Amino acid sequence: MKTREIRVGSSVIGGSAFSVVAGPCSIENQKQLMTVANHVSERGAAMLRGGVFKMRTDPKSFQGLGKDALPLIREAKAATGLPFAVEVADPSHIEFFADDVDVLQVGSRNMHNYYLLKELGKTRKPIILKRGLAAHLKEWILAIDYIVAGGNEQVILCERGIRTFEPELRNTVDLAGAVWAQQKSGFPVILDPSHGTGSPDLIAPMAKAALAAGLDGIMVEVHPNPACALSDGFQALTLENFDQLITGLHPIAQALGKKISRNGSSEQK
Amino acid sequence: MKTREIRVGSSVIGGSAFSVVAGPCSIENQKQLMTVANHVSERGAAMLRGGVFKMRTDPKSFQGLGKDALPLIREAKAATGLPFAVEVADPSHIEFFADDVDVLQVGSRNMHNYYLLKELGKTRKPIILKRGLAAHLKEWILAIDYIVAGGNEQVILCERGIRTFEPELRNTVDLAGAVWAQQKSGFPVILDPSHGTGSPDLIAPMAKAALAAGLDGIMVEVHPNPACALSDGFQALTLENFDQLITGLHPIAQALGKKISRNGSSEQK
């Protein structure tokens, strides 16, 4: 189906595009971010991502660079011309990111945080709304209303796996549920196979599956050296993995009449 | 086991007490609140509860009285001498309730909202921390740390049922998990069988079970006329149901050497 188009800078999510959002789990330093940003931009990514304030289960874990990340975000945007998405975990972050960040992301732990959603409805930035760990599909769809009620209709849904009895994989990707949400809401839906599976061997198969099933894109974590990542390195793609992923998507996209590029057109570097 | 004692006014939660926290789902008007408050106080409740800002899945549902509830809370406290617990769903609520509310409750949808937990750690009020819909037991325990890190060690855990495949009941009460959390953390744990089961026929059996299993109390919803409740009436106890519940708890409490009263001592009206 053709979902509504969400435009941000020169990029488009939804419509007939299949968009790749990529970047590190956490922004760690200039070299890490610029390496990843330049690399994924050259392969056709439509948007950059990177964590600034990390909500970790364990309060003693690395919690993100905070304001030191802002100049790095500006530099990555300038170098690539791509928009940048960052997670907001508290209403105060909206103001914090006002000048530098293009797309605000709601993490799975905050999908039910209706106060945050209302505040995001007052902004004029596109919102990536991740599904809650155990959110019913209907609750996910209703959460859109909290944002739209404020006048902001630029919502991108993101399936990132749900919590089930299965211990082998980090989460259970509910791809059929993501397609259902797309069909019922008309908003674009992307898949995060990095959090969804927690396993690099399954990211490429699930990215292809998302494309074939008709979703609007994927969000993946990429790190120059996953073994040294300060958060979630076990599920990050190397630069080489990322290239293989993109290479694997192209023939399927072509068969479906879609383009993997920042605006869904055939122009690609 | 004997958990740490949380004192609030003349009431005690934890230690050797078995405490009953009771009140309506939402505060609706003076008559409703005062009827319930006086009734449960006379039967030995240790704390009142009532919703002021309701986080509803559907943004069109009744969302609570807001500031009109504050004078009603003051009146109920004055009439009964009991402390009052209200859910905070946003950091701004902490200031809002500063003068009138004794205990701040974190709902299941906010257990993972670490920014809210950090703010609550800076207060000096006891916190009721409900388990998330799909929170691992270890995540629940770790969430305590976010509050304690701010210097506030007055935490009461509350099990309110988890989300499972079972469609018959509203949630699945994880009583064994609640006992595990109590044993591992040493903090008092109470059970909310109203949300846990969503069924009045199961509230009394589960309240007795919580007592026998060694938990520190229960939190129940009571309404003078459940059929007319503005929220969750289907799971509220009538005043008569509440009396039967308390009557059923007394012999078990006695057999276990516990008292159902505001301070765990044998004094009872």
Added chain:
Amino acid sequence: MKTREIRVGSSVIGGSAFSVVAGPCSIENQKQLMTVANHVSERGAAMLRGGVFKMRTDPKSFQGLGKDALPLIREAKAATGLPFAVEVADPSHIEFFADDVDVLQVGSRNMHNYYLLKELGKTRKPIILKRGLAAHLKEWILAIDYIVAGGNEQVILCERGIRTFEPELRNTVDLAGAVWAQQKSGFPVILDPSHGTGSPDLIAPMAKAALAAGLDGIMVEVHPNPACALSDGFQALTLENFDQLITGLHPIAQALGKKISRNGSSEQK
């Protein structure tokens, strides 16, 4: 509520009794079984249990004594006067156990095995019907019909924990669901807290909870030396644990007007 009484030898399950079914996970040898059988009988157990054919996930694990267990079962019954329950995992087991076993148990992995249930409906022995790992409560109740359709109305339901997202405990005990099944079906329901929790520290609290919630009994695994058990030793009670469990149940039973003995009467060794 008062459930229908299932009589087997001089023991009664259901009605106003609270029955303890106890024995080793697997029957391993004469000394092990006789030690446990004599011990639990003296403390008021109403029925013995022990595995003969074990359905293990890993086909290389210990699979039970098979026919070598039969003379041991006869000896344990003769010494204690108690009935003996064994799991049947295949229709051929019904004939195999015809002379020696009093109660046939359907394991959680077979609750949906309707061919087995139909064959059990043709016997005239009481059936313990465990809930499936992920069986809906209504499916559990409907499974009774497959047995009753054959003319056998002696069914005892057994809740043994369901499979959820929670990794800390072996299963999630659905005590409220067990009470629901008892209320809806009128058949007796017992709890297996050994499989339900997989943790000896939680067995006694959950046994007390089952009693207080109004269930009809418990089934527990006991082993003289859990560390050496050939199956599931990690969740077995020692003889001393078992004594503490029974001692803890007595005052609650007394408060509720129930007796822990083989026939629910006050006669006890």
Added chain:
Amino acid sequence: MKTREIRVGSSVIGGSAFSVVAGPCSIENQKQLMTVANHVSERGAAMLRGGVFKMRTDPKSFQGLGKDALPLIREAKAATGLPFAVEVADPSHIEFFADDVDVLQVGSRNMHNYYLLKELGKTRKPIILKRGLAAHLKEWILAIDYIVAGGNEQVILCERGIRTFEPELRNTVDLAGAVWAQQKSGFPVILDPSHGTGSPDLIAPMAKAALAAGLDGIMVEVHPNPACALSDGFQALTLENFDQLITGLHPIAQALGKKISRNGSSEQK
């Protein structure tokens, strides 16, 4: 990845094929079966399927044609030249189907029925092993061993959705788990999107996703008139739906260098 090839008649499952297994939920009568069999055969199906003994949760529901189905199966095989798969729910069915059925299917309710698996290990027919409703991925893989231990290495795994908290769809398709099982076991894995989603609108997207993710095929339910089906009509494809499904698969298959035909080669009617 390239899985082991399972040959049955002139059809191949696994290897580099993407195989379509199709037929009605239950065989109802000659006209119904022949209409579906001829139709799906002409579109490239590799195998027919149809239920003979249905294990229904409610014992009063339609339970299948039993032996009256056998001549219909023979006729469908003769007309199409395709092999036929039927579910066996009891060891006695193995002998019952010995002459007429080519592939024996283990339903999700029997994945843990190790006695049935052992009996199937003694046959020399390919086995379709569906994942249990709440089976761990490792348990699914280990269940293969029960069949292989008897000398039968012709196993096809089938993911048909797992039971989760989500009420909107019949089950939650665990596509990433299916890929994991394929990677770990080396056996072919097919997807049943009919049971997996319970919704015709989601069957085609999930079939394409299975193909793109690298699975070895799909199994779908087709009925000439779903509204009149005696079982599970709500999830059956019409003949027209089936054509659209196949038409949608071809370009993706081509892009991946796969053929949708009975033997994975380019020959197609």
